[in-house]
């Protein structure tokens with residue numbers, strides 16, 4: 001396997017682990033602030049990101065590479081409001097989309113055909129990821145008074161899990 005591509009995919013796996021760690025930190029913040037619905041939603045995102053990392057790592061193994069993990073950056077620990085956390089989620093997802101697109105460009109340049117379907121799958125996945133984060137921003141902005149934000153918390157998992 002092209003070593004530039006394998007390095008990029010390993011870095012991407014590491015970035016997915018950073019996303020998992022970040023969502024875990026966001027879930028903890030929401031639990032601490034008594035928003036159990038948002039905590040549940042971000043916990044499930046943390047699990048999803050962990051699965052994404054595993055997909056990249058398993059792919060590398062299948063292609064005869066030995067993935068070596070590196071350290072994970074400290075996640076952002078604090079937020080001022082639910083809308084700030086939603087904005088941060090969108091920022092995370094946008095950075096992730098850019099990184100996956102860069103991997104795809106590299107796979108095209110190096111003619112690493114086997115990596116391309118996996119990366120395309122992630123490029124489509126990112127469209128959904130950015131979409132829920134965008135919806136979460138509108139909803140949290142609309143529900144800025146305490147009563148409204150508690151009501152939103154009760155329904156957030158259901159709202160964002162419904163197929164569009």
Ligand SMILES: [Fe+2]
Nearest residue numbers: 016019049052
């Ligand atoms: Fe991901």
Ligand SMILES: [Fe+2]
Nearest residue numbers: 019049093129
């Ligand atoms: Fe994501």
